[in-house]
Amino acid sequence: MCATPVSSPPILSDPVTPGSASPATQAVPSPEAPAVAPASVPVVVRWRGSEAYQASFDAMREFTAARTADTPDELWLVEHPPVFTLGQAGKPEHLLVANSGIPLVQIDRGGQITYHGPGQVVAYLLLDLRRRRLMVRELVTLIEQAVIETLAAYNLAGERKAGAPGIYVSRGAGETPAAHAGAKVAALGLKIRNGCSYHGVSLNVAMDLKPFLAINPCGYAGLETVDMATLGVAAGWRDVAATLAARLIANLDANLEAARAATLAQPHQPQASAASAA
Template sequence: MQIRSLGLVDYQPTFDAMRAFTESRGPDTPDELWLCEHPPVYTQGLAGKAEHVLFNPHGIPVVQSNRGGQVTYHGPGQVVAYPLVDLKRLGIYVKEYVYRVEHCVIKTLASFGVTGHRVAGAPGIYVKLDDPFGHAALTGPADPRDPFRGLGKISALGIKVSNHCTYHGVALNIAMDLSPFEGINPCGYAGLRTVDLATLGVSADWATAAARLADKLAVHLSP
């Protein structure tokens, strides 16, 4: 897997480039992993509903995307990883791919001492707000009235698969201005709190976090 660090790049041209890469690749095209940050932008997935953008006092652009899921926010201080992977060559299906990407985020968080959790039916990775460093698993079924009670979302995931090849990917919050998340229902969930490593008291620079996530993705998404 070839790893490309793109730096701070606008969302729309990056989206267009990875879609073009995916549409033009052949069975022997090497997989790539793109790492970047985006200037402030809201992106809507295919299931996105306009009402999940609650208010936008900063005039942040809202871009329609063809990934799965609903609205999320990207901004500086967030590691965005776009694995461009041929699932057929890797010998796995979408469910296993999502599991592996989430596993890599969990392992990256663990390298900073933070315990990440999955929530059934809600892609991405979450942390316990009252004990982000504890190792206890989530217990019992979620409260249907508030499935994210006591949790904060630290990583969002949204993918597109075309001709068994993936694009879009995963975002991990490191040290960012979180206030734009207050203007949306993150991933379509009203009241879901979004956090980053800095919120949890973890000091981490973007380059270190990006390198750790990239290393894990390269291992778990390579044949």
């Protein structure tokens, strides 16, 4: 997933489409959020295994439409059979090979085209952002940091790229760039509906990378896409998925605790009495 679904509001792994809000300025309305963030919000982790993209997509929308203020947040870990997905305003010309044999699914996110396939960890975050006191931009940063920390656990360096959400192989500080420096190793995209998120992040572990050559990944012509195996990591899908899930949950918990601490640290503002307000 290289971009976020459109409508209310899109977070893209490629340039923001005309008429959509900038990711840096988006906020989740919180009229129903508690005055103080809850002490904890558990996350239910579901290992869904190999699942057709359409099945996951339908299930995410159904879950989000049916959830209430009491519905627990969930994190789904999935591996998809080969599929290209195209955002709602995506340009079909970014599919460079018309008869690749890989199905193309048009979905309700913004942005362009991306590829999912075996050997890629996909983590879908179904979160109540109001309950977690999370702004959309904060969630994107939190997800990116979790990927960077996951890569670090396998001695890989990842970095952000301004204006292009996702994680890229670090170019390093030396004069000689690292192998595959600047290549994209993880893509993210979120759909926000009624203050709740779905979609999430995909991390390339050990894939057949050739299908990425059949597209302009996330709408960027010539963008190299790489996986952890190419970078020298011999780790299994489940091991990397567990590491990523742990880092996502740890960062969600840390953000919630920071929000709670900030709220409690604010000075109490007593309401004016009727006499003084007259």
